[in-house]
Amino acid sequence: MPKPELCVAFACDTEDNHPNYVPGWTEYGSDYEKNPAVINWSWTKYWSDLSKSFNTRNVPVTWLMRVDDGPIYDQMLKHLKEKILELKSIGDEIGIHIHTWSWDIKLSKWVQTINPKDEAKIVTDSITMFKKNQGFAPLSASMGWHTMSNEIMSALDANGLMVDASALPKNCSSGKFGKRDNIYDWSRAPTTPYNPSPTDYQLPGDMEILEVPISSLSSNRPSMLSKIVPKLSDKKSLARLLPLARQLNLTPHNNLYITPWWSSSVYNKIIKAYCKKAHNEGTAYLIGTFHPSDILDPKTGNKNFIFEEYIKQVLNTILSLENINVRFMKLSEIAERFKGKST
């Protein structure tokens, strides 16, 4: 019997600092209350440190670069071009991360659009900007706030993207931070990679693009914490809850989203579950995600050592797995591998 295979990829949403309306980011966050927004890139001073945690272990990262049709446009691609090319030269993948913002005149702030026509236009315009600036086409994508619609999926597919990693199976959200963003629905999506249907992005179908869900525990029961957290509109109560949650080993996430704000207790459980899956099915796809901007501690403006520690913990756990072939891959390689297995 051949050894079971665990294909592992890290798809990260590479963007500016978190917005200043996210708890804890008042001082160092980007200001999305104005047009043009005031973008803060201060986390990028630790980008090399973060990259080294992966590179010294020979683990490629798929850095999905933030592009939008306002307020950032192609600023990140221009401003950090040298760094992006350096990462590409060491074997990492450079894909695209698109946020579907629109300026709300009445509210006088940037909000997530939910108009499918606008969404498709933003996706296409962002990919055009990416190609023009980078000189190559992105093969992999993820959408800001995990948002998805049939129109977005079709626009990604039509623009030649091989793979999208926006799905958070068994999760949906009608909006956070006063409902201004984080509107998404992946409640019906499978937990394994699939080619979506053009009429329902949550169902397997015959599109070329591969949807690669972020790995999650299969439990259907949302935790108490995952029900409470979206209701905490008061930033201060959430800020107070976070250190306590870490101490009590709690997290509202049931997926491999590596974040310093919650306990890391779920990561090992997910890795174990996907190993089991590989043993049962021959191959399993373990997909992790994170926000590189979490390397900045928004309280001090210095490096967030908890985040660095969490990343190392996850990588070392995977590297020490026994009786399984672990293959670290870029997202586009996961798509190729999947194609090879399914034909």
Ligand SMILES: [Zn+2]
């Ligand atoms: Zn994002």
